[in-house]
Amino acid sequence: EPEVTQTPSHQVTQMGQEVILRCVPISNHLYFYWYRQILGQKVEFLVSFYNNEISEKSEIFDDQFSVERPDGSNFTLKIRSTKLEDSAMYFCASLSPGQRPYEQYFGPGTRLTVT
Amino acid sequence: DAKTTQPPSMDCAEGRAANLPCNHSTISGNEYVYWYRQIHSQGPQYIIHGLKNNETNEMASLIITEDRKSSTLILPHATLRDTAVYYCIVRALAPGANNLFFGTGTRLTVIP
Numbered sequence: 502e503p504e505v506t507q508t509p510s511h512q513v514t515q516m517g518q519e520v521i522l523r524c525v526p527i528s529n530h531l532y533f534y535w536y537r538q539i540l541g542q543k544v545e546f547l548v549s550f551y552n553n554e555i556s557e558k559s560e561i562f563d564d565q566f567s568v569e570r571p572d573g574s575n576f577t578l579k580i581r582s583t584k585l586e587d588s589a590m591y592f593c594a595s596l597s598p599g600q601r602p603y604e605q606y607f608g609p610g611t612r613l614t615v616t
Numbered sequence: 617d618a619k620t621t622q623p624p625s626m627d628c629a630e631g632r633a634a635n636l637p638c639n640h641s642t643i644s645g646n647e648y649v650y651w652y653r654q655i656h657s658q659g660p661q662y663i664i665h666g667l668k669n670n671e672t673n674e675m676a677s678l679i680i681t682e683d684r685k686s687s688t689l690i691l692p693h694a695t696l697r698d699t700a701v702y703y704c705i706v707r708a709l710a711p712g713a714n715n716l717f718f719g720t721g722t723r724l725t726v727i728p
Contacts (some may be wrong), residue, residue, distance in 0.1 A: 505659070534715065544660060544703075544718040557715060592659045602650075603709060605716060607659030 503527045505608035507593050513614045514583055522578045522611045524593030532596040533576045534605060535568065537561070537589040544592065550576065583615045619643070620704045625723040628698075634691040636722050638704030641685040647706045649680060649687045652716070655700040660718070663689065663702075667709070694726045 506525045514520050526533050535547040549556040550568055567579045576595075580587055590612050594605040621639040628634040640649060651663040664671055664678045666687070671678045677690040691698055703721040707714050 536716075538657075543720050544654070544716075546715040546717060549715055559715075590657055594659070601709070602648075602662075602665045603714065604650075604662035604665075605660075607661065610657065610659055612657075 505593055505595055505606050507591075507608040507611050509611060510609070511612045511614070513616065516585060516615055517582050520580050520583055520613065522580075522591050522593075522613070524576045524578075524595075524608055525574050526576055526593065526595030527597070527606055528574070530595035530597045530606070532556075532598065533568075533570070534594040534596075535578045536592045536594065536607075538592065538610075539586075539589045547578070580613075583613075585615050588613060588615045619706050619717075620719055622702075622704055622719065622722045624720065625725070627725050627727055628691075628694045630696060630726050630728050631693055634689075634694040634698065634724055634726070636689040636691075636702050636704075636724065637686065638689070639686045640704065640706050643684055643706050644708075646708050648709045649678065649684075650705045650707060650716075651676070651678065651689050652703045652705065652718075653700040654703070654721070655697075660703065660716075665709075691724075694724075696726050696728065698724065699726045700724060 508523045533550040538544045548558040548562045565581045590610040592610045593608045596605045650665040652660040654660045666678045680687040701721040701723050
């Protein structure tokens with residue numbers, strides 16, 4: 502069964518550094534998402550992406566964040582200058598518009614640790 | 617914000633049915649009830665969804681009350697691998713930027 506993959510599985514970075522989290526969505530999917538989950542808290546929506554532009558973003562997704570689909574397969578989340586509070590699991594998800602029930606398929610996540 | 621209310625935790629004996637309740641009293645006419653689960657710190661996994669009729673798939677059954685203000689997810693024969701956090705989410709059935717808003721869910725522990 503096709504699956505969403507994410508790399509790296511764990512990223513450690515120093516405060517103020519830039520990080521790029523990578524995702525490879527399922528190949529025929531057209532909608533892409535990033536969510537994050539701070540340890541012990543709920544999963545929070547960050548941003549959705551379709552047709553090479555952001556469809557919707559939450560208030561968490563401020564100017565420090567950006568997303569990109571640089572080629573036909575990767576979907577990336579960039580954090581320009583990381584803060585301690587960015588430490589979390591980051592999940593990528595994708596969806597096919599032609600496939601009911603329009604379920605989002607999630608990747609295994611990247612654990613980001615900011616020191 | 618999540619529009620559902622779920623108990624924070626439940627236990628279930630292995631092999632027995634797990635019944636997870638969810639209240640969604642403000643659900644709109646075009647909104648479906650979706651269930652996802654998250655095993656340990658893995659990515660959430662879709663389980664089942666429904667509008668007003670009861671639904672069953674290979675993973676679970678979903679019972680929605682006639683007034684649609686509440687529902688119950690049933691895992692008919694719970695196994696240890698079903699230990700997870702279960703999320704009940706209401707959303708419209710449409711592709712696109714129908715982002716999922718997760719609440720705190722129910723932490724189900726299946727006991728040997």
